[in-house]
Amino acid sequence: MDWNEIVADLGPRLFRYFRARFSVEEADDLTQETLVRLVRKARAGAFDPERGRLDLYAFGIAHFVTREAQRTMIRAREVAQEPQILDQAQPSETTDEARPGAEEIRAAIRFLPADQVEILALMLDQELTLKAIGQILSMPLGTVKSHVFRAKENLRQHFLRRDKNL
Amino acid sequence: MNDDQDWDQLLQRLREEEPSVSRVDKWQKAVAHEIRKPQTFNRGVPRRWLELAAAVLVGVIVGGAVFSHQGPRVIAEDDLANIATLELVVTNSP
Numbered sequence: 001m002d003w004n005e006i007v008a009d010l011g012p013r014l015f016r017y018f019r020a021r022f023s024v025e026e027a028d029d030l031t032q033e034t035l036v037r038l039v040r041k042a043r044a045g046a047f048d049p050e051r052g053r054l055d056l057y058a059f060g061i062a063h064f065v066t067r068e069a070q071r072t073m074i075r076a077r078e079v080a081q082e083p084q085i086l087d088q089a090q091p092s093e094t095t096d097e098a099r100p101g102a103e104e105i106r107a108a109i110r111f112l113p114a115d116q117v118e119i120l121a122l123m124l125d126q127e128l129t130l131k132a133i134g135q136i137l138s139m140p141l142g143t144v145k146s147h148v149f150r151a152k153e154n155l156r157q158h159f160l161r162r163d164k165n166l
Numbered sequence: 167m168n169d170d171q172d173w174d175q176l177l178q179r180l181r182e183e184e185p186s187v188s189r190v191d192k193w194q195k196a197v198a199h200e201i202r203k204p205q206t207f208n209r210g211v212p213r214r215w216l217e218l219a220a221a222v223l224v225g226v227i228v229g230g231a232v233f234s235h236q237g238p239r240v241i242a243e244d245d246l247a248n249i250a251t252l253e254l255v256v257t258n259s260p
Contacts, residue, residue, distance in 0.1 A: 003197050011193045015185040028189055032196050039200045102179045124180050152173055 001042065007035055010058050013125050017062055020109060020121035022069070030069055034062045052135075059122060059136045066118070108158045116151035119144060 014034050018027035038058050041047055047057050109117055122133045134144045 003201060004194050007194045007197050008190060011190050012185050015189070016181060016183050019183045020180060028185070028192075031185075031189075032193050035193050035197050036200050039197050043201070043205055102183065105176055105180060120177075123177060126181070155173075155176070 003039065006054065010038075010055060011035065013055070013127070014058065014062050016124045017059065017121050018066070020106065020124055021066070021117060022073075026069070026073070030062070030065055034058060034065050037061050037065070053132075055127065056132055056136055059125070059128065063118065063136060066121075105155075108155055111158065112151055112154055116147050116154065119147045120151050123148070 011031055014031045015027050018030045022030060035058075038047075038054075038061055041057075041061070042054075047054065109120060112120070118137065119133055122128055122136065123130075128136075130144050130148070131141055133139075134141045137144070
């Protein structure tokens with residue numbers, strides 16, 4: 001395995017996945033944590049290339065890393081009681097034109113139920129089909145589609161309410 | 167958010183986030199460091215049947231050696247002594 005190539009391919013994909021929910025610095029740390037765990041598991045023989053794709057396996061690890069991080073970060077943010085300030089203070093690596101829109105969307109995503117956020121974050125990776133997302137989350141395809149439908153509807157309602165308030 | 171086109175645009179905006187080259191370098195270094203680390207033996211639950219069979223075999227050999235050294239009679243005598251002690255404790259307890 002050429003790990004430099006794997007990191008160059010998977011790193012940005014995992015970073016985008018984590019960025020749907022976390023700040024730039026947090027996404028950076030979580031991406032690194034996922035990649036290091038992936039190496040450890042691959043070296044220990046836990047990953048069998050004949051049984052599945054490496055990227056799906058990596059996103060499976062990322063799913064667990066997210067859950068662990070959420071437990072610790074939510075607690076820390078509750079103590080700080082300033083959830084918005086942390087994210088707004090992070091410098092974005094997107095273009096100036098895209099920045100406000102992306103941040104606004106992230107703020108809206110934060111209010112969605114956990115399953116819907118998870119699926120939406122995985123959908124940011126264009127190489128993952130809904131079927132692959134179902135495999136990563138051990139969820140039937142129909143359930144994934146249903147979560148996507150509800151996430152769309154919830155976000156539509158959110159932006160409708162925002163437009164009314166403007 | 168009116169239709170699927172808006173949904174696709176929404177996803178596309180989030181996809182525009184690209185990590186800097188220095189971040190990718192940092193991850194590559196962390197992974198390279200992990201690869202250089204000597205692999206530690208997994209001392210957890212044995213995963214292979216061969217390991218489990220070997221552990222059972224060693225247990226039987228060691229157990230057999232102890233049993234043959236002590237002898238069945240000694241063990242039986244010990245058991246009788248234990249039972250007698252237990253009876254004594256039970257009958258004398260308030």
